[in-house]
Amino acid sequence: MRCHIIVLTVCLAGASAQAEVRFRKHVIDPAFQAEACAVADVDGDGRLDLVAGENWYRAPDWRPRQFRTVARWDGYADVRCDHPVDLNGDGRMDLVTVHRGPAMAWLENPSDHQGHWRAYPIGESTMTEGVVAGDLDGDGLIDLIGPTGEKAQAVAWWKAPADRTQPWIKTIVGSRGGGLHGIGLGDLNRDGRPDVLVQQGWYEAPADPRQGEWPFHELDRGDTHHPVVYDFDGDGDQDVAASSPHDYGLYWWEQSTGEDGRPAWTRHTIDESISQLHTLVGADIDGDGDTDLLTGKRYRAHDDRDPGSDEPSLLVWYELRRDGERA
Template structure:
C-alpha cells in the first residue's frame, strides 16, 4: 500500500514559481554549490527524443535526435532517416543506442506511437548515408522504450517498451544472432497493460530485476525467460507516469522507486518501508509539484558528491497543451536530497528556465566533451539543446 504521509498538495507555490526559482532553492536547505551550464542550440527543428553515442567511431560522443545525428565537436547535421509526422509529433519517442548487429558500430532502437512499432536503424558504417530500418515488434502504439538488464547479466541490452492503448501485453525483448541474422525474442511478463509508465529494477532485493508499472510491480522469476505471467503485486496505483527507476534513495537497504507524473504535476519517490508485520509498504515523498509534464528523468550523480541527484524538466506540449499546466513556462532542473534538521528535503536547482528547451522524452547526462564533468542533452518540439557543464 501507499502511505500518503509525504503527499503534500500543490499550493500557491505554482503561481509564485518564477519568483521562487529566481530567488532561492525550492526548500530552505543547506547552501550547496550551483553548477554552471552554458546552453548550445544544436537544432531548432521539432523532435521528441535524443541519445548520445559515438556514431562515426572517431572517439567523440555525437548527438542523435529524430531524423538526424550531429557530429561532435561542431555538431554538423547528418540526415540519416525519414520519420512520420503526426498530430504535431515527430514519430520517434525514444532513441536507444546499441550495437544491435554486433558489427562494431552503434545502431539506434526507436519507439514510435503513430506507426505502432519498435524498430532499429542500422548504422551503415561511420554513420554516413541513410540507415535501413528493421522491425523489433509492431502492432502497438509505443509511448517510449528503455534499454534495461532483464537477464541479470549486468548489461542493459534488452528492450522494455511501454505500449499504449487499452488492450495489449507487457513484454521485454532480447536480441539473438549477429549481422543479417539478428532477430528479437519477445518475453511476455503480463497479458495486459498496466497503464502509462514502465520501469525495471530489483524491488524485493532478490537479485533479479522486476518490471514496474503505474499499477504495481511484476516479480521476476528465477528464469526471466520462462513462459507464463510474472507474479503481480498491486502495491500502488498512479496515472500516467514516466519511467520508474529503482534506487535506494534513503540508504536504508530497501530499494525505493523514483518516478513522475508525465501528464500532470508531480515528481516523487515511493520509499519502501516495512509495516509491523514485516510486509512492504510505500511512503510517497514529494520532490516537487510546482510544474507539470515531467515525462523524462535521469537519476545521476551530477555534482560528484557520491550521491544520486535527479535531472528532469517540463516537456513542451506533451499533449499539445491539453495537460494540466500544459502551456506553462518550460524549465529544466536538477534536484538533490539533503538533510534539514533531521528531515530529508529536496532542493531544486535551475539548469534552464523560460526558453524553448524542455525535458522532452529523454535526458542523456554524460561527459560529452571529455572535461571530467557531466553535460546534459535535451530534445523536444522546441529543438535540440546541449547544456555544457562549465563549472570546471
C-alpha cells in the same frame, strides 16, 4: 507529446547546488525534430553526439547528418523512443527505435556513418513513450521491455535472436499495467535480478525470465512516468521516484516493511510546481556519490490538454540531501 527545440532552459534546484554546479545552454537545432533525443558516440571519435528525428548531430560542430526519414504530422513525429546500443557487436553504436505505430526496429550504423542506416524489424509493441532497454536474462545483451496488446494492457520483453536481421523473441511478463507511460526497470527486492515496474505495481523477476507470468506486487503510482529505483533515504532498501507526465508533480515512494512483513510504501512529494514531466533520469549530478534526479517540462507537450501546458519549458535537476535515514 509536442516539442519545439532540442535544448531548453536549465534551472538549478537548491542554493548550494547553484553555487557548485553551473550549466550553459547551447542551441543545437531550433527546429522541432522528434519527441525522442538520444546521446551516443555515433562515429567512434570519443565525443558524445546527439540523435534526434531524421538527423544525428556530430560533436563539436553539431552539423546535422540525415540518417533516416521520419514522418511528421500536426506537430508530431513518428519517433517515440531511441536507445543507442551496439547490437551486432561491430563496435559501432546502432539505434533501437520505437515508432508511434506498433513497429519497433533497429538501425545499423554503417562503417562510414554516412547516408541512411539500414533498418531491421524487432516486433510490434503498442504506441508508447515507455519502452525500456536492459538486460533481463543476464546474458550481457540488450533486451527491450514495453507494453503490448491492442490497448497496451499487458507487458512483454523482447530478446534479440542470434540472427539480428530477424524479428526478436517476445515473452509476456504479465497481463496487468501496460499503459503508455510508467514502465521501468530496477532491482526492488535486491535479489540481483531486474524487476519490471508499471504504474500499478511491479513484477518480480524470476530466475528464468522466460517462464510464465511473473509474480505481481501492488504499488499504485497513479499516472506517472519513467520510474527511477534507488535507495533515496539510505536505509538499505530500494525506493522509487516517478514524474507526472500530464499534471504537476514529482514524487518518491519510500519502501519499508509492513506489519505483515511485506513491503509497504509511503509517497513523498519532491516538487509540485512543474507540470508535464516526462523522462526522469537518476544520475550523480553534483559528484557527491548519491543519485540525483534530472527531468524537464516541454512547452505545450499535449497542446492545451494538461494543466500548466503553456508555462515555460524547463530542464531541472533535484539534489538529493539526506538527514540520517530521511531524504
